[in-house]
Amino acid sequence: xxxxxxxxxxxxxxxxxxxxxxxxxxxxxxxxxxxxxxxxxxxxxxxxxxxxxxxxxxxxxxxxxxxxxxxxxxxxxxxxxxxxxxxxxxxxxxxxxxxxxxxxxxxxxxxxxxxxxxxxxxxx
Amino acid sequence: xxxxxxxxxxxxxxxxxxxxxxxxxxxxxxxxxxxxxxxxxxxxxxxxxxxxxxxxxxxxxxxxxxxxxxxxxxxxxxxxxxxxxxxxxxxxxxxxxxxxxxxxxxxxxxxxxxxxxxxxxxxx
DNA sequence: ACACATATGCTACACATGTAACACGAGTCA
DNA sequence: TGACTCGTGTTACATGTGTAGCATATGTGT
Numbered sequence: 001x002x003x004x005x006x007x008x009x010x011x012x013x014x015x016x017x018x019x020x021x022x023x024x025x026x027x028x029x030x031x032x033x034x035x036x037x038x039x040x041x042x043x044x045x046x047x048x049x050x051x052x053x054x055x056x057x058x059x060x061x062x063x064x065x066x067x068x069x070x071x072x073x074x075x076x077x078x079x080x081x082x083x084x085x086x087x088x089x090x091x092x093x094x095x096x097x098x099x100x101x102x103x104x105x106x107x108x109x110x111x112x113x114x115x116x117x118x119x120x121x122x123x124x
Numbered sequence: 125x126x127x128x129x130x131x132x133x134x135x136x137x138x139x140x141x142x143x144x145x146x147x148x149x150x151x152x153x154x155x156x157x158x159x160x161x162x163x164x165x166x167x168x169x170x171x172x173x174x175x176x177x178x179x180x181x182x183x184x185x186x187x188x189x190x191x192x193x194x195x196x197x198x199x200x201x202x203x204x205x206x207x208x209x210x211x212x213x214x215x216x217x218x219x220x221x222x223x224x225x226x227x228x229x230x231x232x233x234x235x236x237x238x239x240x241x242x243x244x245x246x247x248x
Numbered sequence: 249a250c251a252c253a254t255a256t257g258c259t260a261c262a263c264a265t266g267t268a269a270c271a272c273g274a275g276t277c278a
Numbered sequence: 279t280g281a282c283t284c285g286t287g288t289t290a291c292a293t294g295t296g297t298a299g300c301a302t303a304t305g306t307g308t
Contacts, residue, residue, distance in 0.1 A: 022285090023285080023286090024284080024285080042285095042286080046287095061285090062284095062285070063285080063286080
């Protein structure tokens with residue numbers, strides 16, 4: 001499972017709040033913030049679909065994008081990788097640290113907690 | 125301040141334990157682990173020096189490398205960046221989370237704690 | 249003086265990512 | 279039907295990083 005880059009994560013964050021969205025809709029949200037042209041947004045979306053970070057469907061004749069993996073699932077991978085490579089901490093992680101993240105609702109936090117502390121097989 | 129990549133971090137970790145070291149000495153430690161050729165190690169070291177992640181000196185006619193920034197300083201930047209971009213947590217961070225890291229001695233952990241919780245000006 | 253090991257300078261190439269333009273087809277409106 | 283807009287396919291180019299080779303200088307032992 002390829003980890004999302006910083007830009008890809010920005011797009012995922014939007015789609016986790018509201019999906020599916022079209023390239024145009026995503027651009028309207030992410031463009032100003034990241035200072036991207038529409039082309040840039042489209043290229044990034046396209047690559048994300050190639051990497052199976054996003055799934056595409058057609059709604060009303062327009063392509064729309066949906067995250068393949070849930071926020072908690074994706075973040076657990078990113079967080080685990082970070083702790084492993086940077087801080088050399090394996091196994092269960094101190095998930096209380098993430099409780100203050102505005103990214104996560106209580107439910108999402110609990111799921112993240114579960115994912116970060118379960119055994120290291122995550123490919124389902 | 126450019127953040128170190130994963131490979132660069134691997135080299136820094138060695139040099140934080142013992143520095144200065146020559147390219148050959150670093151290769152002996154990092155080569156087997158990362159499965160790198162000597163050339164690869166050298167290229168990476170060279171780029172790290174370019175980016176001022178490492179300082180170079182000449183000892184006994186051989187170039188040796190030393191980290192420019194301390195472990196706690198560097199890690200605080202990496203950790204802060206991670207929490208900000210991934211989890212959108214700014215300001216003081218829950219440093220207790222890192223207490224279990226094998227990377228950090230008690231002293232280093234305290235310094236990291238201090239760096240992560242002080243105001244956001246870190247360029248000294 | 250010569251051979252050999254080692255250190256260093258320089259170059260190379262592939263892939264990921266950031267960032268974007270151009271061209272073409274389909275719908276829309278005057 | 280011609281001009282426009284919008285969605286999409288395709289291509290492009292720079293920079294960073296992974297990964298490495300070749301050539302040359304220099305020290306060292308015989």
